[in-house]
Amino acid sequence: MKRFLHGRFWIVLGVLVVLVVIVAFGLVRANSQRAAKQHDYQTYQVKRDSALLLKGKVAAKDTVAVETGVSSTGTLTAINVKNGEHVDPGTVLMTFHDDQVQSQIDDANQTIAKTELAIQNDQQAITTLKQQTNQTNVATADSSADTTSTTVDSATADSGMAADQLQQARNTLAGDQLTWQQTNDSLTRLQAKLDPQVTAKIAGTIALDTTSNNNTGIPDMQIISDGQIIDGQVTEYDYAKLKHDMAVTVMPVSNTDRYSGKIVTIDETPQAATQTASASQSGGSEAAAYRFTVKIAHQLTNGFNVQIRVPQNTIRLPASSLVKKGTTRYVYVVKKHRAQRQKVIVKKVDGYWRLMAGVQPKATIITNPDQHLKDGQEVTVNAD
Numbered sequence: 001m002k003r004f005l006h007g008r009f010w011i012v013l014g015v016l017v018v019l020v021v022i023v024a025f026g027l028v029r030a031n032s033q034r035a036a037k038q039h040d041y042q043t044y045q046v047k048r049d050s051a052l053l054l055k056g057k058v059a060a061k062d063t064v065a066v067e068t069g070v071s072s073t074g075t076l077t078a079i080n081v082k083n084g085e086h087v088d089p090g091t092v093l094m095t096f097h098d099d100q101v102q103s104q105i106d107d108a109n110q111t112i113a114k115t116e117l118a119i120q121n122d123q124q125a126i127t128t129l130k131q132q133t134n135q136t137n138v139a140t141a142d143s144s145a146d147t148t149s150t151t152v153d154s155a156t157a158d159s160g161m162a163a164d165q166l167q168q169a170r171n172t173l174a175g176d177q178l179t180w181q182q183t184n185d186s187l188t189r190l191q192a193k194l195d196p197q198v199t200a201k202i203a204g205t206i207a208l209d210t211t212s213n214n215n216t217g218i219p220d221m222q223i224i225s226d227g228q229i230i231d232g233q234v235t236e237y238d239y240a241k242l243k244h245d246m247a248v249t250v251m252p253v254s255n256t257d258r259y260s261g262k263i264v265t266i267d268e269t270p271q272a273a274t275q276t277a278s279a280s281q282s283g284g285s286e287a288a289a290y291r292f293t294v295k296i297a298h299q300l301t302n303g304f305n306v307q308i309r310v311p312q313n314t315i316r317l318p319a320s321s322l323v324k325k326g327t328t329r330y331v332y333v334v335k336k337h338r339a340q341r342q343k344v345i346v347k348k349v350d351g352y353w354r355l356m357a358g359v360q361p362k363a364t365i366i367t368n369p370d371q372h373l374k375d376g377q378e379v380t381v382n383a384d
Contacts, residue, residue, distance in 0.1 A: 041373070043334055043381045044321060046355070046363045049312040052241060054232050056250070056294065058304040060204070061227035066093060068198050068218060073100035076217050077195070083208035087200045093221065094198040101193045108187040115180040122173035129166040224302070230261065230294035232308045233271070235287040241312060242266055242292055249309040250296050261296035261308075315355040317346060321367045322353060332366040332373060333359060334381055339366060341375040 068074075074096040081093050202225055209220040230250055234242055242263060250259040270288035294308060322344070323330045329346055332339040342365075344358030359365065366373070366381070373379070 041339075041366045041379050041381050042368045043364050044318055044367045046315060046317070046359055046361050046365060048361055049314045049316065051312055052234075052238055052308075052310040054234055054238070054308045054310060056230045056232035056306045056308045058300045058302050058306060059229055059231045060224045060302055061229050062202060062204075062225035063207075064202055064204070064223045064225070066198060066200075066221040066223065068094065068096070070096045070196050070198070071098055071100070071193075074098045074196065079208070079210075079219065081206045081208070083206055085206045086204070087206060087223065088203050089200055091200040092197045093200055093206075094218070096196050096198075098194055098196070101190050105187060105190045105194060108183050108190060111183045112180060112187065115176050115183060118176045119173060119180065122169060122176055126166065126169045126173060129169050133163060133166055228296075228299060228302070229264070230296060230306060230308065232292045232294060233289050234292055235289050236270075237287060239266075239290055241314075242310060246310065248294055248311070250294060251307045251309060252300065253305045253307060259296045259298045259300075261294045263310075264293050264295045266290065266292040315361065317344070317353045317355050317365075318367045319353055321365050321369070322346065323369055331359065332369050332375075334364045334366060334379065337378055337381075339369075339373055339375065339377050339379045 075098070076094060077097045078095040079093075080095060081087060081091065087093070200223055202223055204223040204225040207222040207224055244263060244266060246263045248261050248263060250261045251257070267290050269290075271291045300306075317331065321331050323332070323341075329344055330341050331344050333342045334340075342359055345356040346353045346358075347356055348354075364381075366379070
């Protein structure tokens, strides 16, 4: 009987121990789940970085200084355009007169007149010599009937001399005609230089300064092209965020208009140094500034100040939102009040985690996941 009671005691005791363990485990699990459900998680909406707002100014695409290219002996005789006047390519801007060329033209005209007179004399001399040659040939023919050798030799000599004189006259005429032709060609070239004109190379608006102090009396003249650009500036801190052909928005500071544009050039050499706010406060060095240009279809007024809005595609994730398991990183995306674990691909850039793939913008993720948070668990969240 005692042995039976002793065995029963141990059985009851074992059952009680098992029940205690089960109850304890259940309580711990229940408390853990209750703690997880009662934990308030903070959330963050995934979004792209804020757009850059850079300063810019409307400027002419080209400003061309008008170069006369006229000889120093040229004198300005007329300014054919006015300040602010619009011109097309080929428009006559200024006219000059060259006194030295005029003197050369006068000399050429005199040479032509003398040469023409010489040609007339040459032609008359040739006519006379032809007549003399004909007469000599007749005399030679008559002398051939004479059997006296002296007479024949004399007639032959006269005929040869006349032919030589005629050939010399013809050579002289050819030389004078060549001189006449060359002088006329020179005269044509000189006349083209006598009153040179300066014409516009591009279409645009004339900027004329007649008060410039120079000895020639030639004014400073520029052509401001019709084409426009937006001249912008970016510091070294944001330089890498700009790309060629990137779409941007141009916003004049004087109104609420918005214009679509694109970046067409980005300088590789810094233009100036800009004092940044952090540098000015700490006494640090200035930031290098780079020029870039934007093209828009709309025509604005040159000189207008604008803001250039450059959108950013970079997405940053809070470091605290990332959960690492092995070599893989996850975030918890909140959907219908449940936490869903989502694999992400991230890259450490300049001290922050850049999202490369895994979640889309506008997704809500938990920024403070803990060891209690499980995939698919219902959660209570607070907006960040």
